Amino acid sequence: MSDALRALFRRAHGQLPPAPQHGVESFYALGHELDVVCDGTACHFAGGPGIDPQLPRVRCVGHCYEAPSRLTGPSVATGNGHPALLKNLASTPVVLRHLLTDSRGEADHDDLPSGDDILAVIEGVGLRGRGGAAYPTAAKWKVAKAQPSAEKWVVANGDEGDPGSWIDRLLLERSPHAVLAGMRACGRAIGANRGVVYIRGEYPRARAAVEAALAEERFDDMRIHVVGGHGSYVVGEETALLNAIEGQRGEPRPKPPYPAVSGLFGKPTVVQNVETLSIIPHIVRANSGASHKAICVAGAVREPACVEVTLGTPLRRVLNEACGGPREGSRWTMALVGGPLGRVIPAAAFDVELAYDALPGLGHGGVVVFDASVSPGALFRHLAEFARSESCGSCTPCRVGSARIADMRDTPSLDRLLTTMEMGSLCGFGQGVPRPIRDLVELCGERVLG
Ligand SMILES: Cc1cc2nc3c(=O)[nH]c(=O)nc-3n(C[C@H](O)[C@H](O)[C@H](O)COP(=O)(O)O)c2cc1C
Ligand code: SF4
DSSP, rough: OHHHHHHHHHHHHHOHHHHOOOOHHTTHHHHHHHEEESSSHHHHTTTTGGGGGSSOOEEESSSSSGGGEEEEEETEEEESOOEEEEEEESSSSSSSSHHHHHHOOOOOOOOOHHHHHHHHOOOOOOOBOOOSOOOOOHHHHHHHHHHHHOEEEEEEEEOOOOOOOOHHHHHHHHHHHHOOOOHHHHHHHHHHOEEEEETTTTTTTHHHHHHHHHOOOOOOOOOOEEEEEESSSGGGGGHHHHHTTTTTTTOOSSSSSTTTTTTTGGGGGEEEHHHHHHHHHHHHSSSOOOEEEEEEEEESSOOEEEEEEEEEEEEEHHHHHHHSSBBBTOOOEEEESSGGGEEEGGGGGTTTTTTTTTSSTTTTOEEEEEEEOOHHHHHHHHHHHHHHOOOOOOSHHHHHHHHHGGGSSHHHHHHHHHHHHHHHSSHHHHHHHHHHHHHHEEEEEEOOOO
């Protein structure tokens, strides 16, 4: 945390005594050592934890395409050496445009229109957030803009917790200027002059790249801080993220109030995903591009890749045209789409369109494809273990429910447990955990349990 943010934190909360300080520190999983093996979905099934069973496990390090991977030290991720391929199935690249051309995106800062014009374009194109909830961006901005506060914040959500997604890491590492330009455009639209880029601790190179970009740029209109994470999936939820930035336990806050009304340090705040922010400058300039989405594909395909598509593109087309079809000698059985709170799609349904309405649960667009080497029961146990170990524990339906999924031996009991979680959980984690598990049981029956 920067000194300026630390000072703000003290202003809001005072100096923490030792016991609550311990409470904060014990919430997070990552220590200062970054020697960890990845146990995210692609790495888990590629034998990741077996690389060194003594090392702590994290989910995930954002190198799913070269599973299994291990993060060693502040800057090196080692995996099987498969490169981070970028493919474009859309007309002209929007999400990947700087990554494909190796340009830094500095032109994005030029000639930003007025705040009202920016807001009108974002509303006109109907941009929806890419972080998972697919919420209309302009609706959030309008609420923040309407708040009578001299202090407002823009927060870039670079937590990218979903195992199976790595686009935010690529954008932060290779195109940080575009993300910063998106933050400035948002700030101008809502009247904010302060910003935070929150970057997960598992992405040390991303943090270094953003800090270098900030050192290169001088903004008169916005002061931007960088805050690093310490290991927690739930901190990606926007209100938990705000608590984490404030130096508190990364537990979600009850909503309302929504962050646009009362967010960071109680001030109106817009939290926006990194991919969303990175495409905003282009959308503002071109008045188009809001239907482009990055889809990351790993697992049982020949060429794992990050693929830019137009929303509505069938999953099968992405897997065949961009990722080379099934891995040699294998036949697809199913895919986990949208991470561990997403959907399990059987291979027979791969014609499904990748779009928010056609596929609720598309989330951040991570896809891990499976063949017969991964049994449905193994995927069930993986999802149940993810839920158990990542639940933040602050509300009972999710704390108890997540811990008990793996113990369920029949579908009526599992159904009751999942319904309680869906209806009673405080945040999208407990509400979303049941989704892929229900898909799996529907697809494969009770044999996945136990
Ligand atoms: C458990 C949980 C984890 C989340 N993790 C992330 C994340 O890693 N990155 C992200 O951008 N949004 C994440 N979200 C969604 C955020 O709460 C929020 O909707 C998003 O950052 C808003 O930005 P967007 O509108 O640009 O998507 C998560 C939500 C939940 C419930
Ligand atoms: S639903 Fe789960 S992750 Fe969300 S607040 Fe409750 S315990 Fe924490």
